[in-house]
Structure formats: structure tokens, C-alpha cells
Amino acid sequence: WRLRVEGIGAIWSATSQLCMFLSQHVTNDVHILSSIRRYARASLMLIFMRQRGYLDNLEILHARQILTQDEVWHLRQWNSNLAE
Numbered sequence: 001w002r003l004r005v006e007g008i009g010a011i012w013s014a015t016s017q018l019c020m021f022l023s024q025h026v027t028n029d030v031h032i033l034s035s036i037r038r039y040a041r042a043s044l045m046l047i048f049m050r051q052r053g054y055l056d057n058l059e060i061l062h063a064r065q066i067l068t069q070d071e072v073w074h075l076r077q078w079n080s081n082l083a084e
Contacts, residue, residue, distance in 0.1 A: 008044060015040035042066050042075075 019033050027033075042061055049055050058075055061067040067075070 007047070011040055011044060038066055042071075 015037060019036055022036070023033055045061060045064075045066060046055070049057075049060065054060065058072050061075075062069050062072045
């Protein structure tokens with residue numbers, strides 16, 4: 001429950017606030033705002049994928065239309081702990 005409230009809830013709340021701020025003061029570009037929301041969903045998915053041992057199958061993010069194929073490729077190139 002703590003992870004849900006403090007972790008997932010915090011990520012989703014920050015994403016919503018960021019999108020609201022950007023759309024009001026910076027840009028109304030649908031592509032940019034959509035990308036921010038997709039990256040937040042990808043971050044949450046990576047946390048759960050790590051817990052379930054699926055980090056070697058990043059194609060799930062593309063199959064669920066969370067990230068593009070190019071974004072998945074770039075994510076694979078990152079040599080770090082993806083879930084952090």
C-alpha cells in the first residue's frame with residue numbers, strides 16, 4: 001500500500017502537475033504532453049517489470065504502445081538500473 005500511495009501515486013501526481021503546468025505556460029503541443037505521460041507510464045511499468053523479472057523483455061513497452069520502437073532501442077542502450 002505504501003508503494004502505491006507514496007511511489008506510484010507520487011509519480012502519477014507529479015506527471016499530471018507537470019503536464020498541467022506545461023500546457024498552461026509552455027506548450028499545447030499534443031506530442032510533447034503525450035510523450036511525458038507515456039514516459040511516466042513507462043517508468044511505472046519498469047518498476048513492476050523489475051519486480052517480476054521481466055526487464056530483459058523491454059518489447060512489452062512497445063507492444064502495449066507505451067514507447068516507440070526507437071525509444072525502446074535507446075532504453076536498451078542505457079547501461080544502468082532501468083527501474084531506478
